[in-house]
Amino acid sequence: MAEVSIICKRTVISTMPVQPGKFIPLSVLDRVMERNHVRSVFYYQFPSERKSGELTDKLRESISEMLSAFPLVMGRLLRSPDEGQWMVKCNDAGLRMVEANAKGTVNEWLQNLDREKELKLVHWEEMSHKPYFWSPFYVQITEFEGGGLAIGLSCTHLLSDPTSATMIIKAWADTTLGGKHIHQPPLFHPLPPQRQGNTYTNHQPYLINHYKSAIQNPVPISKHKHKTITLLFSQEMVRNCIAMAGIPNAHDHEKKLTPFEALSALFWTRTSKVKGMEGSLIDMSITLDTRRVLGLDNGFFGNYTVYNKVRGDGLDENELSKAAFAIKEVVSKMESDGVMDLIEWLEQEKCEIPPLMNGYHLVCVNLENVDSYSAIFEDNVSPVHVSYYIEPSVGPGQVLILPSPRSEGAFGRVVMVTLPEDEAEKLLNDELIQQFAPTTLMGLN
Structure with missing residues (x-):
């Protein structure tokens, strides 16, 4: 059987x-x-x-x-x-x-x-x-x-x-x-309407340039066999990562790192190392849920995920703080006007052949706000584990940063990393990652 x-x-x-x-x-x-x-x-x-x-x-x-x-x-x-x-x-x-x-x-x-x-x-x-x-x-x-x-x-x-x-x-x-009661019924509504008297040319086209590059420069599909490893970081481990990746001389609230920014910097630098990058990091796409940015309720059903590029030029595997700052800067640009610029540009572009959004760069996806552990089918029985995959896995790799079970604390996170098989094994044994001593929830055969 x-x-x-x-x-x-x-x-x-x-x-x-x-x-x-x-x-x-x-x-x-x-x-x-x-x-x-x-x-x-x-x-x-x-x-x-x-x-x-x-x-x-x-x-x-x-x-x-x-x-x-x-x-x-x-x-x-x-x-x-x-x-x-x-x-x-x-x-x-x-x-x-x-x-x-x-x-x-x-x-x-x-x-x-x-x-x-x-x-x-x-x-x-x-x-x-x-x-x-x-x-x-x-x-x-x-x-x-x-x-x-x-x-x-x-x-x-x-x-x-x-x-x-x-x-x-x-x-x-x-x-x-x-019974029949759904706590948060889905909302099926169109995206916010295009702005009157405004065009996407009025702002810095960071998001537009990233999508334009993905559309105009399709990448060949990698034939590497991919493996996924899943690591659990407790609240204390994440706080230690934030401290290590902290931006020097940062005192104000705006410069403090989030768990996503710290962990994505950690895995960006470590993944670049196992890929043999020297003198720079591999370019990475950051993926965020923009419901909150657009002022929408979490119940809006559909796609509100947006990608933006973080350049690895001028960074190296030992510069965790600089990597975290680069990520934070790119995340800050994914605000309402920038997202609306992208929506309006895509409406005008009418792309006939959509890009393979997770095939172009290393992709790091922020799923911190996905409320997985509230899916309770019986009293007091929460999921013991939840996994996500955004397929196909065809590019340099993918990092998903998820909430952890609530017992791990508000800052606890689960990180799912998908890489070519030989690179996944090296990443699992990386010295800096092992320094935080995460729990391996899914490894390699």
């Missing part, structure tokens, strides 16, 4: 029929992510024993309640008749669900985890040549024979960023725990 055995694949629909003739257009921030997809896995250790399939049956019922609030998730992609842009036709085509069993307990699984093994818990199918017959969202429920459960969600990045994907799991948990 395989470690994971597929029992069945089915389609689930909502308890309420979808309003016929409803269409949801996609934004330019949606469309630019067409070539990527998101996968996430939530692990649970439930306290009581149940019959095989009992949990799956319960979740199958509650997901139908949840889907009533997410018509986009059940819809299908098609092109608009006027400009040929992607849009979603809301219908009752439903969500694809895979049901599976796995050997052992969830704790045993987590003690011996690697990338290939984990991805068996989150089903994904590439878009078919007939998109209208293809499901953009998949869920997989895997019950462990010895106890525990994994919930995998995968979707095209065209329709959802990691924050929105987590929103689906959280809403599903709400309907399972409390």
